[in-house]
Amino acid sequence: MKLEEEVVRRQRERARIVAWLLGAFVVLLFLITIAKTGMNW
Amino acid sequence: MPAMDMTNPAVLPADWRDFVALTKPRVMYLVVFTGLCGLLAAPELPPAVLGFTAILCIALGAGACGALNQWYEAELDGKMRRTARRPLPDGRMDRQSALHFGVGLGFFSVLLMGLATNWLAAVLLAASILFYVLIYTVWLKPRTPQNIVIGGAAGAFPPLIGWVAATGHFAALPLLLFAIIFLWTPPHFWALSLFVRSDYAAAGIPMLPVVAGIENTRRQIFLYSLPMAAAAVAPWPLGLAGPVYGGCAAILGFVFVALAARVLANRAAEPAGMAPEKHLFAFSVFYLFALFAVLVADRWLTS
Numbered sequence: 577m578k579l580e581e582e583v584v585r586r587q588r589e590r591a592r593i594v595a596w597l598l599g600a601f602v603v604l605l606f607l608i609t610i611a612k613t614g615m616n617w
Numbered sequence: 618m619p620a621m622d623m624t625n626p627a628v629l630p631a632d633w634r635d636f637v638a639l640t641k642p643r644v645m646y647l648v649v650f651t652g653l654c655g656l657l658a659a660p661e662l663p664p665a666v667l668g669f670t671a672i673l674c675i676a677l678g679a680g681a682c683g684a685l686n687q688w689y690e691a692e693l694d695g696k697m698r699r700t701a702r703r704p705l706p707d708g709r710m711d712r713q714s715a716l717h718f719g720v721g722l723g724f725f726s727v728l729l730m731g732l733a734t735n736w737l738a739a740v741l742l743a744a745s746i747l748f749y750v751l752i753y754t755v756w757l758k759p760r761t762p763q764n765i766v767i768g769g770a771a772g773a774f775p776p777l778i779g780w781v782a783a784t785g786h787f788a789a790l791p792l793l794l795f796a797i798i799f800l801w802t803p804p805h806f807w808a809l810s811l812f813v814r815s816d817y818a819a820a821g822i823p824m825l826p827v828v829a830g831i832e833n834t835r836r837q838i839f840l841y842s843l844p845m846a847a848a849a850v851a852p853w854p855l856g857l858a859g860p861v862y863g864g865c866a867a868i869l870g871f872v873f874v875a876l877a878a879r880v881l882a883n884r885a886a887e888p889a890g891m892a893p894e895k896h897l898f899a900f901s902v903f904y905l906f907a908l909f910a911v912l913v914a915d916r917w918l919t920s
Contacts, residue, residue, distance in 0.1 A: 579629070586630045593633050604670065608733045611664040 631714055635704035639687055639715055640680030640722075647905060648679040648775050651798065654909035655776030655791055658916045659783035663734065670733040671782035675775050677726035678742045682749040682771070684719030688712055689754050697816040730782065738782040745774035759821075762828040765810075769802030770795075776909070790857045793848065794909075800845035801905060804838040804877060808898040811835070811880075812888040835881050838897070842877035846870030849908055862915035869904050876900055 652675040656668055663671070687694065687705055695706030704710040723746050731739030753768030773795045780791035807825055810817060811834055814826040826834040849870050853863025879893040 583629060586632060590630065590633050604666075604673075607666045608670060611666045612733075614664070 631710035639684040641683030652775035652779040655779030657913045674726045674730035681723035685750045688715040693820045696820040734782040762825040765806045773798035803841045805901040811894045812891045839877045839881040859919040865911040
C-alpha cells in the first residue's frame, strides 16, 4: 500500500471513530438531561 | 527499535489504537473497578445513567493521566525495555498529538463529571489528574525514591470520587478506602520495581530498589503491608462494614502479609530468583479487586 493511501485510510478510520464518539456523546447528554430533570436537582 | 524523533512529526497520522494504548487501558481496569465500588458502596445510588457517566469520567480521567504521563516520559520510556514499544518512544505518534489528546481528555472528563453528577466530584477528579501529572510524574518520580508513597495518593482517589459522585459529600468509609489504596500502592509497586529494577536504573528513575537497595525495599514492603492490612479490616470494627467484609479482609490481609514476609526472607538479587516478589505483585492486584468486591457485596447484604 502506498504511503498516501495509508494516510487517507487512517484519516478516514479516525474520522469514523470520532463521528461515532460524538454521536454517543449526544445520546449520553440527552440521557443525562432526562435523568437530572427527573431527579429535580 | 526505531529511533525516536522528537523534532520531526511522524509522517503518518497515528492509528486510533495508539491513542487507546496512550490511555494505559490495563492500568485503567483497577481504577474503574475501585471507582465503581466506591459508587456502589454509597448509601444512596444515583440513576443508572448518571452512575455510568461518573465511572466513564473516572476512566477518561485515568486515560488523560496515562496520556500525559507518556507524553512527559517519552524519552524515559524509550530507555526501558518494558515501555519502549509504547506509541511515542516507538515513533508511531508525535508528542504534540499525545499532549493535545491528554489535555482534551482531562478537561472533557472533569466537565462531564460536573455536569452529570456534582462539582465536588469534578473537583476531586481534576485534583487527582493534576496530582498524578504534576506532583507524581513531573515532580516526585524523577527526584525521590518516595515517589510511589506520595504519588500513590493519585491512584487512591477513584473510590472517593465514586462515592462523592453518588452522594455529593465525604464520609468516613470512602476516606478509609482512600487510605487502603494509599497504603497498598507502595508494596504493590515496589514488588514490581524489584524485578524490573534494571529498567528503572537504566532510565535513571530513583525507584527505591535502585537508590536504597534490594534488602531495604523488601523491608519497606513488609512494613507497609502491616498498616495496609489493618486499614483494610478497620471498616468492620468501626461499624462501616459487616462481619462478612471483616472476615474476608482479615484473611486477604493475612495472605498479603505472609507473601510480604516471604519477600522479606528472599535473598535473591536477580529477577530469576524473585518468585516471591512476582507472587506478591500478582496477589496484590487480586487483593484489591477481592477486597472492594467483598465490601460492595457486604454493604448490599447488610443494607
